[in-house]
Structure formats: structure tokens, C-alpha cells
Amino acid sequence: MRMIDIDERMPLIKAIKGWARTEDERKLVQIVINTLEAAKTVDANPVKHGTWSTCTCSECGEKWGPRNQFTRRHYQYCPVCGAKMDGEDG
Numbered sequence: 001m002r003m004i005d006i007d008e009r010m011p012l013i014k015a016i017k018g019w020a021r022t023e024d025e026r027k028l029v030q031i032v033i034n035t036l037e038a039a040k041t042v043d044a045n046p047v048k049h050g051t052w053s054t055c056t057c058s059e060c061g062e063k064w065g066p067r068n069q070f071t072r073r074h075y076q077y078c079p080v081c082g083a084k085m086d087g088e089d090g
């Protein structure tokens with residue numbers, strides 16, 4: 001699944017409606033707009049990306065785990081702040 005921010009794209013889609021030359025083209029773009037506005041929404045939070053550096057989360061600064069290698073291997077997410085540990089190694 002790929003989530004997008006439709007509110008960000010809607011001005012462009014509405015502008016496309018303004019470029020329509022015929023009534024049929026305007027109706028078609030309006031169908032697209034109606035379909036997008038009626039789409040189911042989900043709660044989504046931006047994902048923080050971090051790294052482990054000597055067992056310390058780059059995002060919240062909390063120390064976690066007994067050894068750096070162990071922490072990197074077993075914690076793909078920081079248990080404290082939830083950062084996804086897929087950034088570059090620190």
C-alpha cells in the first residue's frame with residue numbers, strides 16, 4: 001500500500017478540470033475528484049527514521065540494549081520513541 005496526501009494534490013487535480021475543453025472532459029475530471037474525495041481515509045503518522053549508535057537512538061537519545069550489534073540486530077524500531085531504524089549507521 002502506498003499512502004499519499006491527497007489534500008496536497010487536489011489543487012492540481014482541480015486545475016486540470018479548469019483546463020478541460022469540453023463538458024465531457026470536465027465531467028470526467030469531476031468524477032476523478034469525487035472518487036478521490038470519497039476514498040476511505042486512515043490514520044497515518046509520519047515515520048521517524050533513525051539509527052542506533054552505541055545503543056543510543058539518534059532520534060530520542062535513549063540508550064537501549066546490552067551491546068550495539070545486539071541492539072541493531074534485534075530492534076528495527078526504537079522501543080522508546082518508535083523511530084524506524086533504517087537510517088544510515090551512526
Ligand SMILES: [Zn+2]
Binds near residue numbers: 057078083
Ligand atoms: Zn528513540
